[in-house]
Amino acid sequence: MTRRSSSEGADSAIDASEAAPAGAPATTGPVGRHLGSGGGHRVLRLTALVMATVLVAAVGFVAVQVLRLQSNVSTLPLNLAEDQGSALPVDSSTDPLQILILGSDTRTGNSGEFFGDESDSSGEGNSDVMMLLTLSADREDVTVVSFPRDLLVPLPSCVDPETGDVSEALDLGQLNGALDEGGPGCTVAAINNLTGLSVDHFMMAGFNAVKELSSAVGGVEVCVQEPVDDEYSGLSLPAGTSEVEGDQALAFLRTRHSFGDGGDTGRIAAQQAFMASLARKVRAEGTLTNLPKLYSIADVITRNLTVDEGLSQPTELLKIADRMKDVDLGNIAFVTVPTEQWVEDPNRLVLNEEAAAPLFDALREDRGLTEDAPEPSATPSAPETPQAPETPAVDPATVPVLVINATTDTARGAEIQQLLAAAGYTQSSPYESVPAEVSQVVFGPGYETAAADLAARFGIPDSQVLLSEQTVGVQLVVGADLATGSKVVVPPLGSDLDGQTADQVTCQATSGL
Structure with a gap:
């Protein structure tokens, strides 16, 4: 027709x-x-x-x-492996779609010295960020899988498209080094081998992409539990919520010292939180349905982007934006591929194959990760031996608790007070606040044990337990994820996957390094 x-x-x-x-x-x-x-x-x-x-x-x-x-737009070949065929053509509007997103680190010298112009870059460098973006055919689910830069995987033999040099296949090689073996097409080939997928496209961005994109959208909101002043990356943030753009946005994404244990795990969690916050802002401001603004952002992206030939038409980028504009934020999942320490070097990681198998199965079968897992069949089990109640680690009657009702149900604060009283927390008082998506426990000095106990009782993750020097006692912020029941409702992410959904607001734990 x-x-x-x-x-x-x-x-x-x-x-x-x-x-x-x-x-x-x-x-x-x-x-x-x-x-x-x-x-x-x-x-x-x-x-x-x-x-x-x-x-x-x-x-x-x-x-x-x-x-x-x-x-x-600049282009490079999609797949550089000698033993892998070309990917089948896909329709960016209707087919399941896998796009490998790479952030390249081409700076020379100290890994923290990345500000300034591009004159001090050389070669393809290594992959600073590796994320596999998967869009379901029914436009209902988006999954973003992060791969640590220290992950060791089998690396295929790749042909450098510029020199014709052939790299040696390795039983185990560092995944982020595949980029330097000929370009992003070699990383695509390695991801194909690892996951059993056939990645359809790649996008590789340099430093300026993050700086300019974060400024084009007017800044991205991030949260840290304690002040950050990282001399290596230049990241400087007060405790709580801030908007970052430009150099500070780039520093937030690249710092290896500020979050978690000071390694890649904390950095990936910060990257996922940044991406989730960006998704919320773009959705709230209607960017994906605002053509002039969308073109402005597309201009920023394409000026700083290298893609495969199949994605070189900007209309393909607009098709992808159209697919994502109506996806529920709760169905956009950011997860980290399951890994474990390499027995020969604890500073390197290898794939946890048992834990990763359900994730790769879901991607290959075009299933979203936020769907409820099927109920296991009931099997008879021996009755459990009654356990003696544990001695409370803290006397709850001595702990002042401010119940901050951040739900739309005005009766919810009183309900939480009843739950607290049943647990022995008799010194609680209510306070009505503006709605919030995520529940938190904020505690003052000396109330660490009580805060941990309350977080465990209500299922609040450690990332939402925050120390405040100005707080006396404990504040329990009751968000939309605790609007009913006695435990926060966290969208399922399947098996033992670490991550979050785009509608979850997370606050990064600082490393103290």
Whole structure:
């Protein structure tokens, strides 16, 4: 079936209006109405001309923008492995889609010295960020899987597209080093081997992409539990919530010293939180349905992006944006591929194959990770031996608790107070607050044990247990994820996967290094 363009539709409207000349007598209707009929035709003709002009201008704008964006894009081959065939063509609007997102580290010298111009870059470098973005065919689910840079995996033999050099296949090699063996196509080949997938596209961005994109959207909100002042990355943030853009956004994504245990795990968690926050902001501001703003962002991205040939048309990027614009934030999952320490070097990681298998199965079968797992079949089990109740680690009657009701249910604060009283926390008082998505426990000095106990009772993750020097006692912030029941509702992410969904607001634990 041949589709008609918008301009063809406009031409038809013009022809129809000109079929009856202005001022011609009406051949139907009461006598004396011909002047009114002729005026109606003039209105129709003027309306058609205006609509045609607007449509032609819009089509012209889009065409110019697409051509301009296309001139921005750099391309490299999708797959460089000698023993892997080419990926089958996909429809970016309707097929399951896997896109490998790479952040390249091409700086020389100290890994923290990444500010300034691009003159001190050399070669492809290593992959600073490796994320596999998967979009389901039904447009219901998005999964983003992070791969640690210290992960050891089998590396295929790759052909460098510029020099023709062939790299040696390795039984175990560091995944982020595949980029330097010929480009992103070698990392794609390694991910294919690891997951059993056939990655459809890749996007590789340099440092400027993060800086310019974060500024183009007006900053991205992030949260840290304690102040951060990292001399290596230049990241400087006060405790609590801040908006970062430019160099500070890049520092937040790249720091290896500020979060968690000071290694890659904490950094990946911060990257996932940043991406989730970016998704929330873009959705809240309607960016994906605002063509001028979308083109502005696409311009930033394409100027700083290297992609495979199949993704070099900016229209393909717009198709992907269209697919993502209506996905529920709770169905956008950010997870880290399950790993374990390598027995020969605890500073390196290898794949935890048993834990990773359900994740890779879900990706291959085009299933979202936020769906409830099937209930296991019931099997008889021996009755459990009654256990003696544990001695409380803290006397709850001595702990002052402020119950901050951040739900839309005005009775929820009183319900939580009843649950606290049943657990022995008799010194609780209510406070109504503005709605919040995520529950938290905020505690003052000396109340660490009580905070941990309350977090465990209500299922609040450690990342949402925060120390505040100004707080006396404990504050229990009751968010939308604790609007009912006695445990926070966390969207399931399958098996033992670490991560979050895009609707979850997380606050990063600092490393103290």
